[in-house]
Amino acid sequence: MATEIEIANRALGLVGISKVLPGLSIALLDGEDDTEAQVILWFATCRDVLLQAAPWTFGISSSALTLQETADGTQTWANEWLYSYRYPSTAARVWKIMSRAGRRANKIPMQVRRDDTGAVSVMTDEPEARALIMSNAVTLASNWDATFGMALSHYLASMLAMPLRSDKELARQQTVLANEFVARAREAAGIEVEPTTDNLPSMFLDARRGS
Numbered sequence: 457m458a459t460e461i462e463i464a465n466r467a468l469g470l471v472g473i474s475k476v477l478p479g480l481s482i483a484l485l486d487g488e489d490d491t492e493a494q495v496i497l498w499f500a501t502c503r504d505v506l507l508q509a510a511p512w513t514f515g516i517s518s519s520a521l522t523l524q525e526t527a528d529g530t531q532t533w534a535n536e537w538l539y540s541y542r543y544p545s546t547a548a549r550v551w552k553i554m555s556r557a558g559r560r561a562n563k564i565p566m567q568v569r570r571d572d573t574g575a576v577s578v579m580t581d582e583p584e585a586r587a588l589i590m591s592n593a594v595t596l597a598s599n600w601d602a603t604f605g606m607a608l609s610h611y612l613a614s615m616l617a618m619p620l621r622s623d624k625e626l627a628r629q630q631t632v633l634a635n636e637f638v639a640r641a642r643e644a645a646g647i648e649v650e651p652t653t654d655n656l657p658s659m660f661l662d663a664r665r666g667s
Contacts, residue, residue: 517589521586526538
């Protein structure tokens, strides 16, 4: 699998930067010039956004749900949901929940939000939610697959295009390419996400319209 530096070097190549970063890890860069400084600034953010964007095969897992609270009319969320379950600490994103009867997870409405104590929780009307399908926060490059590595190269390139090349159109193009890899991962996992509201964020996606 590609190392962090190989992914970053691909991103630099995609925006036309010939500099080759040394080593294996972004953490070992010293930010000696603007190129390194921008890679350091954006790499972890792009990685974390991508981990939340799709159920990547290397990070998907299931986890038992623990009931925290049943709505009794006193909670601020009680008029919307009946049950609050504890959000798994290792989850980058929760995709589906399942009932004890094994009902298909994507048919059970849910919402991830903070409860009245400030804790992130999974809200649902399902009384016996037993498990959830989630993406884990896998931050080691050795665990990523090739599709994620390519998505990260393109997404990192989209964030480097403006500070290093002052090119909004290039930034837009790279975001579109990153979204194509995200779409493949979602399709492979059978996850349906509204494309107009859950694409990767980009400051420059509307560059062609002059924004």
